[in-house]
Amino acid sequence: ACSTSPEPSPAGDGDGSTAGSDETFTIGIVEQQLANPFFAKLQEAAVAQAKKQGLEIMTAESKVAGDTESQVKAIENMIARGVKGIVLDPASATALVDVVEQATAAGILVVTVNTSLDPLDTAAASFETDNFEGGRLMGQWAKASLGDAEARVAMLDYDLADKTAAARHDGFLDGFGITDDSPEIAGTALTESNFETGQTAMENLLSAHRDINVLYTINEPAAQGAFAAISGAGVEDQVLVTSIDGSCAGVRSVKDGTIGATVMQFPTRMGEMAVDAIVEFVASGTRPEGLINSGTVLITDEPVDGIDSETSEWGLKNCWGE
Amino acid sequence: MSETTPLVLTGRGLDKRYGHVLAMDGADFELAAGEILAVVGDNGAGKSTLIKSLTGAVVPDAGTIVLDGEEVRFRSPLDARRAGIETVYQELAVAPALDVTQNLYLGREHRMPGVMGTVLRRLDKKRMRQEAADHMADLGIRIQSVRQAVENLSGGQRQAVAVARAAAWGRRVVVMDEPTAALGVRETNQVLDLIQRVRDQGLPVVLISHNIPNVFQVADRIHIHRLGRRAALVRPGTTSMSEVVAVMTGATEASELESAVTDPVLTAAAATAPDAPPTWKDRSA
Amino acid sequence: MSETTPLVLTGRGLDKRYGHVLAMDGADFELAAGEILAVVGDNGAGKSTLIKSLTGAVVPDAGTIVLDGEEVRFRSPLDARRAGIETVYQELAVAPALDVTQNLYLGREHRMPGVMGTVLRRLDKKRMRQEAADHMADLGIRIQSVRQAVENLSGGQRQAVAVARAAAWGRRVVVMDEPTAALGVRETNQVLDLIQRVRDQGLPVVLISHNIPNVFQVADRIHIHRLGRRAALVRPGTTSMSEVVAVMTGATEASELESAVTDPVLTAAAATAPDAPPTWKDRSA
Amino acid sequence: MSRQLAGPLAALAVAVVAFSLTTDTFLNPANVSLVLQQSVVIGTLALGQTLIILTAGIDLSAGAIMVLGTVLIARLAGEGNVLVAVLIGFLGCALMGAVNGLVVARWNLPPFIVTLGTLTVIAAATRLYTSSASYPVTSDVLRLLGSGPVVGGAKITYGTMLWLLLALALGYALTQTAWGTRVYAVGDSPHAARLTGIKVSRVLFSVYLVAGLIYAVAALAALGRTPIGDPSGYQTANLDTITAVVIGGTSLFGGRGGVAGTVVGALIVSVLQNGLTQAGIDSLYQQVAVGVLVIAAVGFDQLVRRRNKS
Amino acid sequence: MSRQLAGPLAALAVAVVAFSLTTDTFLNPANVSLVLQQSVVIGTLALGQTLIILTAGIDLSAGAIMVLGTVLIARLAGEGNVLVAVLIGFLGCALMGAVNGLVVARWNLPPFIVTLGTLTVIAAATRLYTSSASYPVTSDVLRLLGSGPVVGGAKITYGTMLWLLLALALGYALTQTAWGTRVYAVGDSPHAARLTGIKVSRVLFSVYLVAGLIYAVAALAALGRTPIGDPSGYQTANLDTITAVVIGGTSLFGGRGGVAGTVVGALIVSVLQNGLTQAGIDSLYQQVAVGVLVIAAVGFDQLVRRRNKS
Ligand SMILES: Nc1ncnc2c1ncn2[C@@H]1O[C@H](COP(=O)(O)OP(=O)(O)OP(=O)(O)O)[C@@H](O)[C@H]1O
Ligand SMILES: Nc1ncnc2c1ncn2[C@@H]1O[C@H](COP(=O)(O)OP(=O)(O)OP(=O)(O)O)[C@@H](O)[C@H]1O
């Protein structure tokens, strides 16, 4: 479903073509809950870029995961305030459609980041990771690494009503060549995409199915938590851990072998591209369009044939966050 | 009272156990039509438990209750109230945050006449306030306003609210568990008068009180409760205050008193006229 | 009582307004050393409000309170208690879910002797239970166990808990707001005896009661409260029950009675011996 | 009643004045109308919550019931008749309220636990029903509550009107009918209420049932405002409604308070959120500010009450 | 006390037996030890929550305070001395507890609103301090509570022991000291407590302060178990602790209950979660099952109580 797939480049050097207009204006940045480091990074990048461009900024965020009401109110307030553009990381693909249409009708350019709205063309453009592709890469790598051994798959999901979570889940199954009903799946559990819930969920799954040897995780904190459970159970050598995010902490986990492979996303690029698109639109009236893939790169120190990947060395140079 | 006054409310062999406390232990009870029956007894004798069993607030473990010849089984105070029994509980049972009028009319509110009342179910607050003020005045209780929250009333005023409610609504039996405990001299006399008026209207009244002179002043018969059961049922005309107190406290045996228990075929034992003056007569007021 | 008994607790010109209700309206109060002072008055006269002002439970809007010659300003019951004033409030102030012992010792628990007590701060429950049982027995109240939760007690038993607590802890003044309202005949007499014993130990007692005979039986002086202020302060020896009741209810003017108010230089007016027998003497027990 | 309102009203006034002075957009008619619109859903839900809190209960499932309602209505309206969809939505919400009421009233279980349980059950049921998908609303009828006449630049939505009307009606029921007195009596002292012959369990049941119906109205208002049935929406609605109720001066221990305060409470929360955004406060500090200001509003209320008392 | 425990204990027993029969892994020593380990953090937090609920309060900030503690300790330990880090963590948690206590006790504001406010403030402060990053724990000292002797295949962690010891100590303080009696008295009837001369506000303050310290212990236990200071962790901790407390038979209206019930309540929640996973229940249905079973546990408790009474 992605239109372009640019070669990812080291993040953080959007070329900063300051808008021609000398008049400063306000943009809104609406994120999901910033306690999540990925969203925090994305917002930080967007804010930094907006400051660099000399813009006034209004920010808002969800209170908890899936909290669309806060985002709707924030966008309404931004419309009332008269912003020129909004960078939105929607907490729901559908619930924000109406308010985004209102904003667009008010002449505001809305671009989404991280995940898009449904229908896609509700927002002018979307800068995001192809999460299905990310999941597919994890699945392919796990399948290839496992070789002939009988697969016992565990999946640590996040609420599958979430578009991103569903895309990664489905991508993984696709890449691994199984479906939700396949006997290879030993068990699935819901997490809050953090360490603690990842650990508890994995502890319980391992306690019921000691033979688990492939693990899908919704993100790196969940993977790290799961690894705590895995090492607690003493089965470090048995389980292939796959994840997605590309945070520096996650890449370090790849380097020290806790995570077998992770898929890197580029939140900084998303944020910068989105802000630049708004600046460009205000300056020249050029509307960005469509789904703009910010890229996915598989990071692993145990590459397999036929799947492009980069090493943790490369990852550490290109990762985001701490 | 005639020789064969029918019994209105009777209890036979009532038991109630709380953990290892036996609060009622085979208690009997009988209330005849049109009489004021006083229930006296030491603290903890089980008077309130008995009264609660008769009015649905407590479900006895054993025993039977008969109202107007029919056995009844009250599972809640509402059941008793529906049967026409109105009660002042010792713990008063008022809603502290509601005002005096609301407490008086709780569960029996007047609605406005006409469409406002039938369709919109609007309360006739004005009428209720007016009537509430009258009821309170009847008891001689001075309160600033019937719109005052009950929690802001003095102890006696609060008790008067509960008494006024029971007096206003009783249809078959009125039961009062220490209704004058917090009342002043004048107010107490007013409540005693009220009780007599209620009786004179034909409604039997059960009065629990620790005030023996008061009891002798108004009661037709006295039920002496001791250790969870009825120790004796006597008439103030044939028994003296000190005899009653002696039985209450266990100093004498009940068998020494002349009993006023009605025999099973519902004929009252030969009764001295209840209007014989009580032995004590110094109600200073 | 000597001619110049010092005053222990006095109030002058106390006011308290609740919204538009004037509960105290320039009330005066005086309690002399070693006396039993009864406070009587109609329901809603403002007796409890007065007592609460004197014991820190209510902060008066105006007026001064003097304890043993020093002006005090109690902002909470704790302040009054620290000053040695112990009170039985009309609303009883017991913690329903706690047991009898815990209520008796609330805020004054005994700790175990030795390290257990000083370091581990362990309560000496056994000792407290033993003593609690003794205290309750003193009042002649039968309760199954001092480990029973107060909410499971009968009305009179509950009141006895509050009375026993105040009697046990008072160091300078004991104040009791209707301590016998829920008590039986025997129990009431026991509490009256207790009050006299407390007085005989030198502690002055303030007794609020609606029971005029009881008041005349034990009080040294009677404070008659009416419409938020003291209408009169009299001695039972020089004033009759009916006179007191007449003043209480407003039937006569207070000026017709012989006053027992101490003059400002703290000398008591010539007093009739308080042990003159009360006019009423039919305490059946 | 009016005295009880003084505190919350004063807090609201202070907030409005403060934002009018510090931002130039807050008092715009359009923005004022926005604040009202933003109060409607939580405000309506909070009416039901008020009822339950007046009986010394608490409803953690309020938001979940409303979300179930939006999903039912949105999906069924998409598949067929709008009226039937609305009817079924109301039935669904009423049923859930009735279940809460039944368990609380009959088995006498703590409302906190009961509604926590039904919250998870209802949320899961909603997920199962929708397979976690959202249902956009297409019908104009369902969008009605989000529309309304524009007066002087301010859109007065029918949803806002309905909210305030419902508050009036509920205020009437609570203060002018016997049922209302019983609700207060039950919350004030269930023991006393029972002894005076009130059917406590029936009153409780009716309260949860009515609350369920009010949540259905909230569901309609939500669809008018955000035209989509989204199973993952309104996660924080419960806490928000309880906040509005408590700021409005209703006691969590039951028996004291009323719907007028709740309306003001809901407005206070919206004004704070909107005003702080208008003032360009960073989202992080916004949450802090809302937290602190909510405490301040309740503290202010206490202060005003104490003043009024003496 | 033992009678009050009968209900929760019976519910726990039923759950354990049911899972033992339906799964073959539940009773494995390793799994039993796991259930214990999984109870420790919520269980420890719930001890503090119990204290507060006993005074008729509620603490919505419990989880946030603990998370602040984990983050403080993890970050400072990484940068310097572990002991200093722990000390500062305890100080931080105690301070937050004290702030709650001060506002609740002094200004007499509803704990629900106060702790809701401090929750947002503390969560925001935590994020500011960490910039939303997590701090892995490297020190073995900090991991101590997650380790422990293995007995017959079951690891008995020091964290588990500490939890149970703390529960014992708190049970001692509540039942054997004057302070405990006052806590119950204040929760039972603040008015009566005040009239008997108890310094209600001081007792309240002490309770929130002690709770803060207990949350610090929970923070240590959390680091021992999940060796990372993570600002996004333990989001549902508040609801979980309140659930454990209420299932354990402590009344939300104060004055009744105790820590022994809370320990059992925390175990019930863990057993349900673990057991349902062992039984291979789908996660959505797991939520439904937990909701229903929590209600059932409380209902069962009521039943047992009624039996015991008559
Ligand atoms: N709910 C209860 N749980 C346990 N014991 C109870 C309960 N209610 C009453 N009791 C006990 O039952 C006995 C009788 O109590 P009851 O209230 O009937 O006495 P009473 O005669 O009304 O006394 P009083 O004159 O003091 O009001 C008392 O010993 C009391 O402690
Ligand atoms: N908190 C309050 N708010 C409003 N009014 C009050 C409050 N407390 C007392 N009052 C009013 O003050 C007056 C005096 O009350 P108080 O309790 O002092 O009377 P009392 O003499 O003790 O009466 P009783 O003999 O009935 O106990 C009453 O009219 C009462 O309604």
Ligand SMILES: [Mg+2]
């Ligand atoms: Mg009684």
Ligand SMILES: [Mg+2]
């Ligand atoms: Mg009084």
